[in-house]
Amino acid sequence: MKMKLRLMVLMAVFSINAQDEFFQQKKSIGGYGELHYNSSAQGEMDATKKLDFHRFIIYYAASFTEAWSFFSEVELEHNFVNDGEGELELEQAFVEYRHNKGGMKAGVILPTAGLINEYHEPPLFLSVERPEYSKYVIPTTWFANGFSFNYKLMDGLKLRVAVLEDLNGEGVGAGFRSARGKGYKTTAYDLTKNFSAEYTGLPGLRFGGSYTMNNAPINSDPDTTSNVKLMEIHAKYVANDIYAVFEYGNINYDGTNHTPSYKSSGGYYLDLGYNIASMLNLKGKLMPWFRYSDYNRGTNDDGVVPSKHYTISRFGLTFWPVNEVAFKIDFGTKATEDANVDDITQLNIGVGYNF
Amino acid sequence: MKTIFYVIIFASFLMASIRDNAEKFINSAYGKDVQVNFIKWLPNQERKIYLEKKSRLRFMFDHIYIWEITRSDTLIGIAILDNVLGKSLPITFLSCFNFDGKLIRAHIVKYREDYGYEVGNKRWLNQFIGLGVNSDFTIGKNIDGISGATISVNSVARGIYRSAIIVEYLLTKKDAGSY
Numbered sequence: 001m002k003m004k005l006r007l008m009v010l011m012a013v014f015s016i017n018a019q020d021e022f023f024q025q026k027k028s029i030g031g032y033g034e035l036h037y038n039s040s041a042q043g044e045m046d047a048t049k050k051l052d053f054h055r056f057i058i059y060y061a062a063s064f065t066e067a068w069s070f071f072s073e074v075e076l077e078h079n080f081v082n083d084g085e086g087e088l089e090l091e092q093a094f095v096e097y098r099h100n101k102g103g104m105k106a107g108v109i110l111p112t113a114g115l116i117n118e119y120h121e122p123p124l125f126l127s128v129e130r131p132e133y134s135k136y137v138i139p140t141t142w143f144a145n146g147f148s149f150n151y152k153l154m155d156g157l158k159l160r161v162a163v164l165e166d167l168n169g170e171g172v173g174a175g176f177r178s179a180r181g182k183g184y185k186t187t188a189y190d191l192t193k194n195f196s197a198e199y200t201g202l203p204g205l206r207f208g209g210s211y212t213m214n215n216a217p218i219n220s221d222p223d224t225t226s227n228v229k230l231m232e233i234h235a236k237y238v239a240n241d242i243y244a245v246f247e248y249g250n251i252n253y254d255g256t257n258h259t260p261s262y263k264s265s266g267g268y269y270l271d272l273g274y275n276i277a278s279m280l281n282l283k284g285k286l287m288p289w290f291r292y293s294d295y296n297r298g299t300n301d302d303g304v305v306p307s308k309h310y311t312i313s314r315f316g317l318t319f320w321p322v323n324e325v326a327f328k329i330d331f332g333t334k335a336t337e338d339a340n341v342d343d344i345t346q347l348n349i350g351v352g353y354n355f
Numbered sequence: 356m357k358t359i360f361y362v363i364i365f366a367s368f369l370m371a372s373i374r375d376n377a378e379k380f381i382n383s384a385y386g387k388d389v390q391v392n393f394i395k396w397l398p399n400q401e402r403k404i405y406l407e408k409k410s411r412l413r414f415m416f417d418h419i420y421i422w423e424i425t426r427s428d429t430l431i432g433i434a435i436l437d438n439v440l441g442k443s444l445p446i447t448f449l450s451c452f453n454f455d456g457k458l459i460r461a462h463i464v465k466y467r468e469d470y471g472y473e474v475g476n477k478r479w480l481n482q483f484i485g486l487g488v489n490s491d492f493t494i495g496k497n498i499d500g501i502s503g504a505t506i507s508v509n510s511v512a513r514g515i516y517r518s519a520i521i522v523e524y525l526l527t528k529k530d531a532g533s534y
Binding site: 021026030098119123124150152155156200203204238239275285 | 373415416442443444445465466467475476477478479482495499500501503505506509
């Protein structure tokens, strides 16, 4: 027994001493932000026009050893918080353990759902505002208290499971954007389970999907719940000057406790762009692009509810003088299936950065 | 006794250093009938500034690991282990060049962060095979990027380019007789 104990101690000492000769303890600061000009007109009405520093984010991270680190993200929206306007949020704050085959995170983390929830820095997507799919189907940015475990199954294939706080059942209905607890005094009765897989084995391609489910307590009552199941797939190809993104998601609601009592909501969007910088002898990247999106915020026994069914056509131009900065302009229309509702015409101009 | 033996073997794997991992890869890249000579190279300040200016990339450390690979006393290649900065931590990578200064294999020896790890994929690194100091390492032109790994992709590409510059310098000096 003593010999076995000595050997275990020896193994522990060896593993501790197998240190990385290039690792240095480090603290780092990063962030991203974006300024937006939005002009929006419905039918013949005058346009509303806004100029808004939509998001200012600071990352702060510390690396303790090659395996253990801490990462955090704090966000300020709309310049300041006053009388219910603006938001100040702790979007990420987790301790991480990394191994060459995988790792874990514990704290405030991002579920893996859709492309933009985890990769939401402005230079990483084309439009001034995030796609509406990434607001009403995938409630980006969705962050929650919890734990996640990831495993690298093979070169380019990563699996992940996250266990997170309950959603707020009273916010489930036309999607679940309003059901995000954001870590604020959230419950843990059923726990949200998020399973995902991501493949990046081919240069330029990211392909993945996820499945998330929760019996969300209504007003913190675990005996009265709204059942939510989200399934999504996504693909992004950026290579040979081509930019292509496709995302599809569907949310199912079980039972009748949620309001409005829709059966499902969901949709998709497609982005296509091409980098023309080399044709114009420009440094950086210049990309004209087009987006088509079709999503609904509610279906019932008769099918999609017309007033909740939206189609969006948008085209734009995005310029990256360097990878960390993007200037954007886009123009498009948002229409509903309801013939009594006028189309909305939008012009957006913006600049974003990340470092 | 057997138990002690297996435990010691297991512990020795835990202790495999970055240099050990790199040399294992070097042997697989150049073949088994080669001799490998390790050098810890500390470039002088003038050389360092020249390399940083030409590659537009600062060194993270004062030294670089170099291996001369010979077969029957003839130099057939040079391998370089260097570091570039990822989002906040070093990415340790190995570039293996032939005697003409062209890359034959690249390998990420250690990636320390959660995002951007895709730079370690063999298919992505194979894009650099055949490139040398006069090649175009621009991401998006000659080399495809990786969505969601912009920082790592650019760092590793610049790092391999800097290794190609170092190899060109070393081969020139080798012709002249020394480093």
